[in-house]
Amino acid sequence: MTHSELSDLGWSDTTAIPDGAAAMRVTAVHRSQVDLLGTDGPTRAPVFAEPLAVGDWVFVTEGRITALVPRKSFLARRAAGEGRAAQPIAANVDTLGIVSSCNADFNVARIERYVAMALQGDCLPLVILTKADLCDDPRGFRQQAERISPLVTAMTLNARDPEEARSLDPWCRNGQTLALVGMSGVGKTTLQNALTGEEAATAGIREDDARGRHTTTNRMMRRTLAGGWLIDTPGMRELGLTDVAEGIAEVFSDITDLAPSCRFRDCAHDGEPGCAVTAAVEEGQLDPDRLDRWRKLQREDQINSETIAEGRARHKSRQKLYKTGAAQGRAKRSGLE
Numbered sequence: 001m002t003h004s005e006l007s008d009l010g011w012s013d014t015t016a017i018p019d020g021a022a023a024m025r026v027t028a029v030h031r032s033q034v035d036l037l038g039t040d041g042p043t044r045a046p047v048f049a050e051p052l053a054v055g056d057w058v059f060v061t062e063g064r065i066t067a068l069v070p071r072k073s074f075l076a077r078r079a080a081g082e083g084r085a086a087q088p089i090a091a092n093v094d095t096l097g098i099v100s101s102c103n104a105d106f107n108v109a110r111i112e113r114y115v116a117m118a119l120q121g122d123c124l125p126l127v128i129l130t131k132a133d134l135c136d137d138p139r140g141f142r143q144q145a146e147r148i149s150p151l152v153t154a155m156t157l158n159a160r161d162p163e164e165a166r167s168l169d170p171w172c173r174n175g176q177t178l179a180l181v182g183m184s185g186v187g188k189t190t191l192q193n194a195l196t197g198e199e200a201a202t203a204g205i206r207e208d209d210a211r212g213r214h215t216t217t218n219r220m221m222r223r224t225l226a227g228g229w230l231i232d233t234p235g236m237r238e239l240g241l242t243d244v245a246e247g248i249a250e251v252f253s254d255i256t257d258l259a260p261s262c263r264f265r266d267c268a269h270d271g272e273p274g275c276a277v278t279a280a281v282e283e284g285q286l287d288p289d290r291l292d293r294w295r296k297l298q299r300e301d302q303i304n305s306e307t308i309a310e311g312r313a314r315h316k317s318r319q320k321l322y323k324t325g326a327a328q329g330r331a332k333r334s335g336l337e
């Protein structure tokens with residue numbers, strides 16, 4: 001097992017590989033088994049104690065996963081149901097390609113949300129603006145995207161032109177891993193086909209099950225023509241905003257950097273006296289629409305996070321209820337109300 005072969009798979013960790021173990025990458029996660037890819041080719045192993053995500057690195061000894069290698073980046077989403085832990089979507093994604101098109105569907109707030117998600121997960125945010133061929137002013141869209149954050153790189157292209165699609169090669173070569181998010185119809189599949197040189201259907205993803213739904217059966221992590229990796233899981237396509245407070249603060253650093261200058265430490269920048277953010281808007285240094293979008297995104301994130309916390313609190317109080325007896329529990333609760 002040579003080091004260069006492992007780095008082809010995206011291995012860049014300095015974690016020492018234990019004696020007798022092999023480092024392998026998770027390419028698909030099933031109910032009871034995971035698909036793995038090592039330098040000796042693909043194999044399968046039973047699921048591990050911790051939930052794994054496509055893109056994860058694991059150590060395998062005698063056909064069993066013995067350890068999860070610390071993740072460089074991690075995308076997760078809130079699982080259905082209250083109080084549940086975040087559900088892993090993908091791990092060790094170097095770049096999150098945020099796909100949008102240069103037309104009426106272009107929405108700064110949506111892109112900001114995806115950028116927050118990328119930064120929260122420690123992925124590089126790359127905004128890919130498709131359908132440039134159908135647009136009079138693709139540059140204008142690119143500039144709007146780049147204004148979101150200095151951490152954002154934005155590009156415009158025609159996804160249907162394979163050569164233009166390959167301008168994404170720098171983000172998916174030399175073992176680099178790229179994942180694409182974006183609304184339906186923006187061109188994700190078109191780009192993936194161009195980057196991997198194969199139709200998604202032949203790669204085994206998005207096959208219809210008996211009920212006519214799309215299911216992902218295999219190959220959630222595919223090799224790109226450029227020598228890197230493309231991750232596409234069903235969860236990837238449904239990635240919503242969850243617990244991304246830090247990511248939001250990073251995207252809106254122009255606002256959060258001002259907050260320490262506000263008179264009140266817990267200033268909501270909503271008309272409080274001595275608010276540095278309000279002052280910046282009044283002085284024309286901050287776009288009021290951007291402040292508005294920040295407020296909405298933050299509120300959305302708070303609601304999502306609160307629901308998890310509340311779910312936990314409810315679960316705890318229910319356990320207490322069982323322990324102390326229902327009547328006592330009810331009395332306690334009404335006492336609190």
Ligand SMILES: Nc1nc2c(ncn2[C@@H]2O[C@H](COP(=O)(O)OP(=O)(O)OP(=O)(O)O)[C@@H](O)[C@H]2O)c(=O)[nH]1
Nearest residue numbers: 130131132157158159160184185186187188189190
């Ligand atoms: N003219 C033009 N058409 C494009 C471009 N990108 C995508 N399309 C077309 O838009 C349609 C939708 O593209 P898809 O690649 O299926 O979009 P998607 O993001 O995978 O959509 P979902 O599979 O629903 O998530 C297809 O007919 C593409 O050929 C582009 O840059 N220019």
Ligand SMILES: [Zn+2]
Nearest residue numbers: 262267269275
């Ligand atoms: Zn303020």
